[in-house]
Amino acid sequence: MQSRRRLPVLRREAVAATVPVIVGSLLAMAGPAVAAGPTGASGVGDPYFPLAGNGGYHVSHYGLTLGYDPGSRHLTGKAVLTARATQRLTRLDLDFKGLKITGLTVDHVKAVYKRDGQELVVTPARPLRKGQSFRVTVTYNGKPGPVTDPDGSLDGWIPTDDGAFVAGEPQGAMTWFPANNHPLDKSSYDFTITVPKGRTAVANGVLLGQSTRAGKTTFRWRQTEPMAAYLATATVGKFQVKQYTTRSGLKVYDAVDPREAAAAAPVLKKLPSVLEWESKLFGPYPYRAAGSLVDHAPNVGYALETQSRPVYDRAPDLSTLVHESAHQWFGDSVSLTSWKDIWLNEGFATYAEWLYTEQHGGDSAQKSFDALYARPATDGLWAFPPGDPGSGANIFDTPVYARGAMTLHALRTAVGDRAFFRILRAWAAQHRYGNGTTAQFERLAERESGKDLGGLFHTWLYAQGKPSTP
Template sequence: MRSPRRSAARRTTVLSREAVLLTVPAVVAALLGAAAPAGSATSGKPGAPGAGDAYFPLSGNGGYDVRHYDLTLRYDVASRHLDGKAVLTARATQDLSRFDLDLKGLSVTGVTVDGGAARHTTRDGQELVVTPRHALRKGHDFRVTVTYRGTPKPVSDPDGSPDGWIPTDDGAFVANEPQGAMTWFPSNSHPTDKATYDFTVTVPKGYTAVANGVLRGQSTAHGLTTFRWHEAEPMAAYLATSTVGKFQTEQYTTRDGVKVYNAVDPREAKKAAPVLKKLPSVLEWESKLFGPYPFRAAGSIVDHAPDVGYALETQTRPVYDSAPDLDTLVHENAHQWFGDSVSLTSWKDIWLNEGFASYAEWLYNEQHGGDSAQKTFDALYARPAKDALWAYPPGDPGSGKYIFGDPVYERGAMALHELRRAVGDKAFFRILRAWAAAHRDGHGTTAEFTRLAQRESGKDVGPLLHTWLYTKGKPAHA
């Protein structure tokens, strides 16, 4: 963000000759077990109602991992009404009697698990509690289908910014960081659970629905247009989008074979054009620094959403609330490596997203005729000890309220610059590439980054990173 802020073996019960000698009650019990669906457990316990994140305790859920989301949406722009069907393919990570999905503000009209009707209730305003007819055995792959409808509304983040499905004058700006995915589809909404996605989105003719990945096709009939998108690489729910508007669109393929799709609100087109033209060269430059681009699609969604106040690194296709400047384009696309491909395990580690993307801006300017990264560092370090830059440590901001503050972005970038000075350019850029490669399509932590940096550089950089990421106040600088 940049802001002014495989299958499990099927289990059957077979009565051997020895089973004939079983007592009648035991035989009955065995037969009851055989009557349960293949792959089910005869007992289990509820999945946790959250993923265990200290900053957002109810985000995500326990007991299962989602492998794929198939989302079918129909949005009426005039009435702001959404009809949805979500099919989640998942695997139980424990014997599971019931589980939660994150969903807020929408009416659920039906839930099935493996084709059988399941009981469902809501709790705490954002937890859809699903109880299948039979408990699910650990390792069992299952499918849950949820149909729902209503008028989606954004949530307000701890810092006061809107998040999720945000209505605009011509559609919706859809940006979910950190918790807004639950406003428009049921999910396991924490970065630790990544999945692939299909989107089928129907909107009134004349409007465009832009989601993640590659456009598989679009068709118009009876005054409605349907867009089909596919994201083949794992993605956290907060990085999904389905932005709707009246857009000018363009498509092309880069020299590296990446399919680009840009959608621009006409009101932002003139200002956005010269910046968007630089996207292929920016991706090429970032690929040289960070390693191969991690996805098969790229692009931009430039909306006219003056009340939003930020851009977001939605996977493969960042969404901007207005025409971006070049720094913002560089920042959001750097996130495709740092944040999207390599994702968080907890929100307190968000500097691994924002500090890296901010430092990418410094590097771009340094290598394209602007200020050196050292000059940028020095200007920031000159701020007095009481400045907001030093208000809290970027490695653990303290609460969700502060995860998008200056310390996370700027002091996070400063930590990387100090690392660069300590190990030298050759080792530093090797560290960046090794981090992106080692954790591609996965997750990382600050501790893992520190160990990797020490291994790649051969230097004990743990104390330095600890000082810049975890100590309070303005760090001493050699």
């Protein structure tokens, strides 16, 4: 994620078949609440967002059927969640806030439910056995709106003058569909979105088709590779659309608000070359589809790496395009285990900007590092360590991005280029479509480099204040 409002002040912004097993194991390790009795926990134990996600089950697939009228801002929805119980369940929670529920079944049988803040508490007619596959169907409607994050920004379903800007990091997915909303739970998705003729609805993955009837157009999208709920989008607006296939076979879909088209065109033209460059550094691009979604949403203030197709609140500059594209590896394909480890997303994407600049005739990464290190000890860059931001209010602030990137440069300096880029590629490959932790990255770096790096990581990720030596 990048946010013009917060940079530099910041929100500037593993094979698929094995994922359910990996997710089940990670959920079991996430905290004692996850395995608490026959009732699924109301969160996975994340220290910054304790109600995010839910215990006791894994969602393998979401089928979302939506209808949105930008004039009335009314949304109708049907969500079909295909899931598997990871423990015996007499009750389970979903993250879902604000919209009216008109029906809810578990395996086609009406279930009892109640609302408790952001939690939708579901009691099936019959208990679910450990290992049992089941299907939850929720129908709902209403006027969705965003949530306000701890840092004061908005995320979720954000209405615009011609539709909606839909970006869910870290909490916002629950504003428009019921979900197991934590990066630990990753799923495939199908989207069927109907909007008035003349509007375009853009989601993740590959466009399967669109059709117009009786003044409405329906768009069908499919995201087959596992995706965290916060990376889903269903952005609606008046867009100019361009579709093409790259030399490597990627299906690219660009949707651009006409008000941003002139400024966006020269940057979006570079997307294939940016993805090709990142693929050489980080390993194969993780998805079948790519593209960009450029909205005109001046009240948002950031871009987000929505999987396979980042969404921008305005025409991006090249650095922002590089940043959000790098997230397709670091943040999307390799996802967090805890929001505390957010530097694994933002530090990596920021360092990708430095590398791109270095390798395309601009300042070296060392020069970028030195310019930051020259800041006084009182500067906000040193306000908290990136490996332990301290709260959800800090996860999109300067230290996570800039000092996170400085950590990677310090690592590169310590181990040399050959080992450093081997570490990055190994991280992306070993955790592809799964999750990772800072501790796992540290162990990988030591294993690939053959060096003891504990002091380096302590200094740059966990020590308070400005390090005494660069």
